[in-house]
Amino acid sequence: MGSLLTDAFLTSLVLGALTAGVPLLLAGLGEQISEKAGVLNIGIEGMMLAGAYLGFLAAFKTGSIWLGFAGGALGGSLVASLMVLMCVMLGLSQIVIGIALTLGAEGLTAILHHFQFSTTYPRLPGVETLAIPLLSGIPVVGSALFDRPPMVYLAVALVFVLGFLYRYTNLGLDLQAAGDKPAALDAAGVSVIRTRSFAVLATGALAGVGGAFLADVGAGIFIPFMTNGAGFIGIVLAMLARGRPVWVLYGALLFGACLSMTTALQVAGVNVPTDVIQMLPFVAVMAVLVAFGRRASLPPALGVAYVRGAR
Amino acid sequence: MARADTTGDAPMNATSPPSGAPIVEFVGVTKRFPGVIANDGVDLAIRPSEIHVLLGENGAGKSTLIGMLSGLQQPDEGVIRVDGRTQRIGSPRRALNLGIGTVFQHVMLVPSLSVIDNVALGGPWWRRPDRAALARRLRDTNASIGVSIDPDAVTGSLSLGEQQQAEIVRALMRGSRVLVLDEATAMLTPKGVEELGALMRRLAQRGLAIVFITHKLKEAFAFGDRISILRLGRKVGEIGPERLAAMDEDALTAEVVHMMFGSNAPMVAAAEHAAAGPSRAPGRRLLEVRALAVDDPAVKVVDIDLDVAEGEILGVAGIDGNGQKQLAEALAGQRTPADGSILLDGVPLQRLGVGARRRLGLRYVTDDRLAEGTVGGFSVAVNLLLKQIGEAPYWLRGVERREAIAAHARSLVARFDVRTPSVETPIARLSGGNIQKAILARELSGPAKAVIFAKPTYGLDVQNILATRRRIKEAARAGIATILISTDLEELLELSDRIAVMSRGRLVGTLANDGDARRRVGALMTGLSS
Amino acid sequence: MTVDTLETPVEAQPGPPGRTGLLRTVAMTLGPVLAALAVSGAILLAFGVDPLEYYQAVLRRGLYSPSGIQETFTRMAPLLLLAASLIVAFRAGIWNLGGDGQFLLAAVIVAAAAPTLVAVMPAWAALTLCLLLGALVGAAWSLLPALLRAYQGVNEIITTLMMTFLGVSLANVLVKLVFLDPATTVPQTRTLPVADRLPKLFGTRISGGVVIGLVAVIAVHLVMTRTAFGLKLRVVGANTRAAIHAGLPVPRLMMAVFALSAALAGLAGAVEILGVEGNVRADWNPAFGLTVVPLVFLARFNGFAAIAFVFLFSVLSIGGESAARLLDVPNFFTLVVASVLLMLLAVAEYVGHRHRERTRA
Numbered sequence A: 001m002g003s004l005l006t007d008a009f010l011t012s013l014v015l016g017a018l019t020a021g022v023p024l025l026l027a028g029l030g031e032q033i034s035e036k037a038g039v040l041n042i043g044i045e046g047m048m049l050a051g052a053y054l055g056f057l058a059a060f061k062t063g064s065i066w067l068g069f070a071g072g073a074l075g076g077s078l079v080a081s082l083m084v085l086m087c088v089m090l091g092l093s094q095i096v097i098g099i100a101l102t103l104g105a106e107g108l109t110a111i112l113h114h115f116q117f118s119t120t121y122p123r124l125p126g127v128e129t130l131a132i133p134l135l136s137g138i139p140v141v142g143s144a145l146f147d148r149p150p151m152v153y154l155a156v157a158l159v160f161v162l163g164f165l166y167r168y169t170n171l172g173l174d175l176q177a178a179g180d181k182p183a184a185l186d187a188a189g190v191s192v193i194r195t196r197s198f199a200v201l202a203t204g205a206l207a208g209v210g211g212a213f214l215a216d217v218g219a220g221i222f223i224p225f226m227t228n229g230a231g232f233i234g235i236v237l238a239m240l241a242r243g244r245p246v247w248v249l250y251g252a253l254l255f256g257a258c259l260s261m262t263t264a265l266q267v268a269g270v271n272v273p274t275d276v277i278q279m280l281p282f283v284a285v286m287a288v289l290v291a292f293g294r295r296a297s298l299p300p301a302l303g304v305a306y307v308r309g310a311r
Numbered sequence B: 001m002a003r004a005d006t007t008g009d010a011p012m013n014a015t016s017p018p019s020g021a022p023i024v025e026f027v028g029v030t031k032r033f034p035g036v037i038a039n040d041g042v043d044l045a046i047r048p049s050e051i052h053v054l055l056g057e058n059g060a061g062k063s064t065l066i067g068m069l070s071g072l073q074q075p076d077e078g079v080i081r082v083d084g085r086t087q088r089i090g091s092p093r094r095a096l097n098l099g100i101g102t103v104f105q106h107v108m109l110v111p112s113l114s115v116i117d118n119v120a121l122g123g124p125w126w127r128r129p130d131r132a133a134l135a136r137r138l139r140d141t142n143a144s145i146g147v148s149i150d151p152d153a154v155t156g157s158l159s160l161g162e163q164q165q166a167e168i169v170r171a172l173m174r175g176s177r178v179l180v181l182d183e184a185t186a187m188l189t190p191k192g193v194e195e196l197g198a199l200m201r202r203l204a205q206r207g208l209a210i211v212f213i214t215h216k217l218k219e220a221f222a223f224g225d226r227i228s229i230l231r232l233g234r235k236v237g238e239i240g241p242e243r244l245a246a247m248d249e250d251a252l253t254a255e256v257v258h259m260m261f262g263s264n265a266p267m268v269a270a271a272e273h274a275a276a277g278p279s280r281a282p283g284r285r286l287l288e289v290r291a292l293a294v295d296d297p298a299v300k301v302v303d304i305d306l307d308v309a310e311g312e313i314l315g316v317a318g319i320d321g322n323g324q325k326q327l328a329e330a331l332a333g334q335r336t337p338a339d340g341s342i343l344l345d346g347v348p349l350q351r352l353g354v355g356a357r358r359r360l361g362l363r364y365v366t367d368d369r370l371a372e373g374t375v376g377g378f379s380v381a382v383n384l385l386l387k388q389i390g391e392a393p394y395w396l397r398g399v400e401r402r403e404a405i406a407a408h409a410r411s412l413v414a415r416f417d418v419r420t421p422s423v424e425t426p427i428a429r430l431s432g433g434n435i436q437k438a439i440l441a442r443e444l445s446g447p448a449k450a451v452i453f454a455k456p457t458y459g460l461d462v463q464n465i466l467a468t469r470r471r472i473k474e475a476a477r478a479g480i481a482t483i484l485i486s487t488d489l490e491e492l493l494e495l496s497d498r499i500a501v502m503s504r505g506r507l508v509g510t511l512a513n514d515g516d517a518r519r520r521v522g523a524l525m526t527g528l529s530s
Numbered sequence C: 001m002t003v004d005t006l007e008t009p010v011e012a013q014p015g016p017p018g019r020t021g022l023l024r025t026v027a028m029t030l031g032p033v034l035a036a037l038a039v040s041g042a043i044l045l046a047f048g049v050d051p052l053e054y055y056q057a058v059l060r061r062g063l064y065s066p067s068g069i070q071e072t073f074t075r076m077a078p079l080l081l082l083a084a085s086l087i088v089a090f091r092a093g094i095w096n097l098g099g100d101g102q103f104l105l106a107a108v109i110v111a112a113a114a115p116t117l118v119a120v121m122p123a124w125a126a127l128t129l130c131l132l133l134g135a136l137v138g139a140a141w142s143l144l145p146a147l148l149r150a151y152q153g154v155n156e157i158i159t160t161l162m163m164t165f166l167g168v169s170l171a172n173v174l175v176k177l178v179f180l181d182p183a184t185t186v187p188q189t190r191t192l193p194v195a196d197r198l199p200k201l202f203g204t205r206i207s208g209g210v211v212i213g214l215v216a217v218i219a220v221h222l223v224m225t226r227t228a229f230g231l232k233l234r235v236v237g238a239n240t241r242a243a244i245h246a247g248l249p250v251p252r253l254m255m256a257v258f259a260l261s262a263a264l265a266g267l268a269g270a271v272e273i274l275g276v277e278g279n280v281r282a283d284w285n286p287a288f289g290l291t292v293v294p295l296v297f298l299a300r301f302n303g304f305a306a307i308a309f310v311f312l313f314s315v316l317s318i319g320g321e322s323a324a325r326l327l328d329v330p331n332f333f334t335l336v337v338a339s340v341l342l343m344l345l346a347v348a349e350y351v352g353h354r355h356r357e358r359t360r361a
Helices: A007-036 A044-062 A065-089 A094-117 A142-146 A150-168 A170-180 A182-187 A192-219 A230-240 A245-259 A261-267 A274-295 B062-069 B092-097 B115-120 B131-145 B160-173 B190-205 B217-223 B241-246 B249-264 B268-273 B324-332 B354-360 B369-373 B380-384 B402-415 B432-444 B462-477 B489-495 B517-527 C018-046 C051-064 C066-091 C099-120 C123-141 C143-152 C156-178 C209-226 C228-238 C240-245 C250-277 C289-298 C303-327 C333-360
Strands: B024-033 B036-046 B050-055 B077-082 B085-087 B100-103 B178-182 B209-214 B226-231 B234-239 B285-294 B301-309 B313-317 B339-344 B362-365 B450-454 B481-485 B498-503 B506-512
Touching: A007 A044, A007 A142, A007 A150, A007 A170, A007 A192, A007 A230, A007 A245, A007 A261, A044 A065, A044 A094, A044 A192, A044 A230, A065 A094, A065 A192, A065 C333, A094 C289, A094 C333, A150 A170, A150 A192, A150 A245, A170 A182, A170 A192, A170 B115, A182 A192, A192 A230, A230 A245, A230 A274, A230 C156, A245 A261, A245 A274, A261 A274, A274 C143, A274 C156, B024 B062, B036 B050, B036 B062, B036 B077, B050 B062, B050 B190, B050 B217, B062 B100, B062 B178, B062 B209, B092 B100, B100 B160, B115 B131, B115 B160, B131 B160, B131 B190, B160 B178, B160 B190, B178 B190, B190 B209, B190 B217, B190 B517, B209 B217, B217 B249, B226 B241, B226 B249, B234 B249, B285 B324, B285 B481, B301 B324, B301 B481, B301 B506, B313 B462, B313 B489, B313 B517, B324 B362, B324 B450, B324 B481, B354 B362, B362 B432, B369 B432, B369 C240, B380 B402, B380 B432, B402 B432, B432 B462, B462 B481, B462 B489, B481 B489, B489 B517, B498 B517, B506 B517, C018 C051, C018 C289, C018 C333, C051 C066, C051 C303, C066 C099, C066 C209, C066 C228, C066 C250, C066 C289, C066 C303, C099 C123, C099 C156, C099 C250, C099 C289, C123 C143, C123 C250, C143 C156, C143 C250, C209 C228, C209 C250, C209 C303, C228 C240, C228 C250, C240 C250, C289 C303, C289 C333, C303 C333
Parallel strands: B036 B234, B050 B209, B050 B226, B100 B178, B178 B209, B313 B481, B313 B498, B362 B450, B450 B481
Antiparallel strands: B024 B036, B024 B077, B077 B085, B226 B234, B285 B301, B285 B339, B498 B506
16 A cells, blocks of 8 residues: 555645635534534535535636635525524424424525526636745645635634634533523523524525535536535534534544545545546545444534523 | 613612512403403502412413413513503513512523523623623522522523522623512422522512412412412412411412412312321232342432332332432333342243233333324324334234224223224324323223323313313222322322432432321432532 | 434314314415415516416416326326325335435436336336336335434434435436436436336326325325324334334334335336336436425325325426426426425414414413
């Protein structure tokens, strides 16, 4: 196997892991916020898709990648706002609505794409990267790790920002209380509805940006259903991370590496059929679930709508 | 609207009126829910430096009044005045801002957060909780009222009594002028109850207005400066400090009982004073438990030795969470014991499942009526056969026979006086008392030899409590070996022949229910708890 | 992770008996359907398509045309089996969302096995064997999520969804690499000759699979509502703690539910291949699974109602395929309708619940 671990392979693998991992990271971080606050957000796949579509549209029309990300955030938030209305405010089943939102986003984005791009299939130009001095000079992995589009650094930085938020602000306490014992939060004078609404919208925005990254940076194009389970993998990441953002990062990189294994292997000259490699991330997810599923610790109030005074 | 600020120093009596004048007044307050009037024209005055007891049985409307005081509900009619001005307490935040702190019956602390984080809860979202400063203030408050709560302890790991104290400390740190304690003694040992009473007295001396809600007369007399009696949503009487000091306990009891129950006063007071029932000659040993151990992440149960004779009632005392539920489930067959043996009339039960044990005559009345004992959406008829699904003659070759199931239900409903529109009604629609009757009907019918009751009268109104206790006595008289698990010491003293005490998963003592039992049980319960 | 904290698909509370009850049920059922059609129509309008024209085209093809209606009935076959699969699962409180993966893998295995089997034994034997094979493959594909849920308490929504993605990939691999028909240019499995497929009904062009589907849904309905086994599953679904209290073997019952539900989904795949497609092309995935979810909820898990709603949806599905060509509305539109229907149904339940609470006062 020594011949496999060539420089080219490693570079390609690291590069791919990061590129494929960022959408997973953003989805996972987003889902983690929702789940902390007690909302099981199955609609995240739909939020990512909506973000991917709007992100692609925005970047295509304006030529600016940052507006593309903004569009992604908007798309994800729009879908999330429906979840806020129906699940957080009305208290409808989070699972049923999540399925509905994912189905709806899949259908709508596919139809929109059909009407707008199905004949032309435009592509976005490659995205500019930002090289970190010194670090990007490291052999083999330097350019793969430290000469990436700025959003990559932002996403990783977000891991630590969220960690700080959870531990050192009242918002973090509010989120944890909303998921652990919402009645206690209410009794302390903080609106559970508002806290959970914020959480779900934040999830939508992050997932949307993740989707936009997938379309604009990863693929350069929007294809219907292109997320292909990335949102659901985000749920797995959040489930297993036990409330710590940094674990979402590790998981995202692992699954990102699996997703990008095809290209890396091809670069290494190993000829395994694409279709087989495409199974790899899902095999990895199931393996991780089998090994660690039992240890997933979820907040006690997850999935249950909060009604003040309910006995 | 300012957020409840725990980062600064909140003065204790900054805006309280001159002593004697009430801080909070309920004027003609009425609250309705679908199908019931919870409060009907209630007038109440809460004064500083006074412990005001709200006394009433379950369902009298005490919790609803408190709900309105703490901002969870709003009155339909009437007003609430704070410091003489009419206020609309529209949310818990508003209540906190007005200086009203509530310690609910079920602790309102976030289990996964530390005590200090629970105190910080409610601050502005962008601010960083100043944990060091809060911890210092907490320790100061601890000292000033004589408790010791570790600020960094994870709340979920504290005992219920400690959690309650933490809530009280938090209320003080938030500058509460009114402290409401809702059924605060339900989870405490007798000693813990005394300590709480002493704490309330100290707080009242510092100028706080204390509202103490209970359904137990003893506590009302022991702790109250003033008692307001509630019945079916109305305030039916008030006994002020002068009269409380002047009257003796028996006269007080008689008057209060009359106010609480009118002319159909059941002999509650008599029951509360009653010694153990007539001693029966013990029959043969029916249920033998040896060295039973149950593994559980919360409480490990070890080394349980029990004997229950035919017709005997063995009470199991102890505060919640000391392994009683685990023990009951292991006896019933819902859990596999880690070790030990269970013999019913000589037949070993350890390897048998719930259904097999049931057929041999072992029954289990769970304490959790709605979440475990019944399936709310299913009919009464199906619930009455919940543990016999598939058995003939109600099912033939796997197919259900509707008429047989309904006939069976109708006969049980009549025998056990279950009030229901029909046997097909979803059982969740019935009142708590009738659901309990249905569960009793299910467990006590058929060839029952040994029955385990877990908190059978919890949450019921007085009529149903008495009816349930009567059923338990009848069943025992008919020869059933009975284990009665209860947190209500009075109930145990009234019904049991012998009483065992559980603490931290062990049986710390078993004694006969004689005149000295109350003191000895209390000692055993307290001795090993922190 | 306890699954007690997550909601299980709950059977609707029984409403008031008699005329008002019937009226209410009709309103709560027709209401969301009509509202969903209206909202979806508005979406069409936003795309510049006349909704009335669209729905008319759908009906013309799906319902009024003789060849179209026969296709509608044929389309019902896999949908009915998927509905049966979901009814079993949801009534038992299990979110089996892996129907698509179970469907597709069963389809591929059956597509590969059928031509071979047909060559060595009479057609009826081969077909029966293939149907069983499809059911087995489906059940096998749910084994891992079943074990994880029954014995480790791992939430099955995620595991079954992941197995679907995995299954779709695996199906592709099998088609392109293992079962590839060397004789064709398009990557697909060997085609089962039309003569050897599931017999059509009484000289029509309706696939016999419809009968299998109807039998399955009715059988599931009767088992769930009239038998002890069905009642046990429903207790597990309604209140797992009560099930333990009642002495029911919960893990074993859960395994049984997964197996049954997934077997029915696999059977759907087999029926679609043996009755309609004859082979599996690479990247073929009709993805019926999730679109059946709202239909089953609309039917309140009642088998007979489900048949009616599956029929209506099949009309939309077949009619939509033709409308796609005529009006340039891609078939993804059915996803949108399903999504809107599910949301409006949830809202209607909520409104109905609040109304009941208020009138009870």
